[in-house]
Amino acid sequence: MAIVWAIAIAKLLLHVYFNNRYGYFRDEFDYLACANHLAWGYVDQPPLIPFLVHWSRVILGDSLRAIRFIPALASSLLVVQTALIAREFGGRRFALLLGAIAAALAPQYLSNGSLLTTNCLEPNLWMGCAYFAILAVKRGDPRHWLWFGVVAGVGLEEKYTIALFGFAIVVSLLLTKERRAFAHKWIWLGGLAAFLIFLPNLLWNVHYHWPFLQLMHNIRAEHRDVVLPAGVYFLQQILLIGPLAAPIWLAGLAALLFSVRLRQYRFLGWSYVVCYGVLFVLHGKNYYLSPIYPVLLAAGAVAFEWVLDAPSRGWMKWAAAMLVIASGLHLAPITVPVLSPGHFIAYMNRLPFKLPVTEYSHQRAILPQWYADQFGWREIVNETAVAWNRIPPQERAGCGIFAQDYGQAGAIDFFGPRYGLPPALSGHQTYFLWGPRGYSGNCMIVLGDRPARLKQLFNSVEFVGVSPDNRYALERRISVFICRGSKFGTLAQIWPQLRKWR
Numbered sequence: 001m002a003i004v005w006a007i008a009i010a011k012l013l014l015h016v017y018f019n020n021r022y023g024y025f026r027d028e029f030d031y032l033a034c035a036n037h038l039a040w041g042y043v044d045q046p047p048l049i050p051f052l053v054h055w056s057r058v059i060l061g062d063s064l065r066a067i068r069f070i071p072a073l074a075s076s077l078l079v080v081q082t083a084l085i086a087r088e089f090g091g092r093r094f095a096l097l098l099g100a101i102a103a104a105l106a107p108q109y110l111s112n113g114s115l116l117t118t119n120c121l122e123p124n125l126w127m128g129c130a131y132f133a134i135l136a137v138k139r140g141d142p143r144h145w146l147w148f149g150v151v152a153g154v155g156l157e158e159k160y161t162i163a164l165f166g167f168a169i170v171v172s173l174l175l176t177k178e179r180r181a182f183a184h185k186w187i188w189l190g191g192l193a194a195f196l197i198f199l200p201n202l203l204w205n206v207h208y209h210w211p212f213l214q215l216m217h218n219i220r221a222e223h224r225d226v227v228l229p230a231g232v233y234f235l236q237q238i239l240l241i242g243p244l245a246a247p248i249w250l251a252g253l254a255a256l257l258f259s260v261r262l263r264q265y266r267f268l269g270w271s272y273v274v275c276y277g278v279l280f281v282l283h284g285k286n287y288y289l290s291p292i293y294p295v296l297l298a299a300g301a302v303a304f305e306w307v308l309d310a311p312s313r314g315w316m317k318w319a320a321a322m323l324v325i326a327s328g329l330h331l332a333p334i335t336v337p338v339l340s341p342g343h344f345i346a347y348m349n350r351l352p353f354k355l356p357v358t359e360y361s362h363q364r365a366i367l368p369q370w371y372a373d374q375f376g377w378r379e380i381v382n383e384t385a386v387a388w389n390r391i392p393p394q395e396r397a398g399c400g401i402f403a404q405d406y407g408q409a410g411a412i413d414f415f416g417p418r419y420g421l422p423p424a425l426s427g428h429q430t431y432f433l434w435g436p437r438g439y440s441g442n443c444m445i446v447l448g449d450r451p452a453r454l455k456q457l458f459n460s461v462e463f464v465g466v467s468p469d470n471r472y473a474l475e476r477r478i479s480v481f482i483c484r485g486s487k488f489g490t491l492a493q494i495w496p497q498l499r500k501w502r
Helices: 002-018 026-035 048-060 069-088 093-105 107-112 122-138 144-156 162-175 177-183 185-207 211-221 230-241 243-258 263-281 286-307 311-334 341-350 360-364 377-390 406-419 451-457 491-498
Strands: 399-403 443-447 458-466 479-486
Touching (some): 002 093, 069 107, 093 107, 093 243, 093 286, 093 311, 107 122, 107 230, 107 311, 122 144, 122 263, 122 286, 144 185, 162 263, 162 286, 177 185, 243 263, 243 286, 311 341, 377 399, 377 458, 399 406
Parallel strands (some): 399 443
Antiparallel strands (some): 443 479
């Protein structure tokens, strides 16, 4: 475990060093904005990440390295969690190290450590649940199911997808001999604990008429996400964890489903099958399944140790480990910004496969979306500041800034104070719930809208300019207008029509 901890610390240092290479990610502006409005829920997420970001900024500040320290730490601790699960499966030194290496260098987990998203803590929480489930079965102590429920409840306050893992565990227990867990009170108390921890967010959703479900419905109705056929979906699972790590997690899945040595953990193998089937049928994005793979990597590392345990095969152990390391390092630039954008494009064009695209709108970017959405925000704020400086000082108190999405609005909220800009308005997702903030609408700076539409809403529409083009950005050349004299009455009257939950 000392070596495992060393691997985790090295991974943490890698992220801390490279996490400021590009810029702030679109979704990070959303979390930063929500962190300034702490609540029990938001349109697109539960409250845990904004809560952690709020206190992280208080303690560490809001530099790129500071706001990405939580994901860097979580992704590094996942290495330790994978090794601990391998140890509970009966693994010894090699199994612990192989599982740790595979988890440390998996492209998806490297990505989780490089950006502040709701994905960053998700694998840790899924594996926390898996760990307590393993302990409950292995030690014959059903009290561990209570802690399973506690972690699941915290997970529901971080990202709702852990509900799928909980559902898969319940179904999988019923399919195996471990269904006897339901005869004890502790698994029911665990379910109650999860419900009570989740209850504040549940009540918030009820109060606001289930905005997250409305958001998901709207996304599906617009056919925004790329729907993958069965073969491509499976191949992308292999890419997420790493091509040369695929034999490890596939061996782990086979061992959990069929091995006599791991038969008491068979429910974990079935839980993967259930999660995979549900997400594929519902057209979930490829990375939605990624939090479950550490348990398969742990089981696969143990299975490799069984097969390679003979003294004559000792060299195969190190060959397997070195292949995983070499593959992981070769693919690391995909998700860790170790290269400049220009060098990354050249690197990307030499890869023997195309990088996954999860939404159709991402196809227009030169860089993959997780990089492209780190560029162009300062340019948008700079052009907005040009418009703000044209507003006479006596009009500024009543002049609002309206953005089309939380990326634009969040960038203005984050970078804008240094230009004297007020907080932005938007109808996009949670910004809609924060309302028009008392602005009348008679003077507005509007970003990214069509001139023809604006002329229907205002008596005067002045084109200020377009944000300077950043060739790497997903949002490029955003138009900025100064609009005066509303034709729609007050902003509060038209606000319900501005809601955009998609």
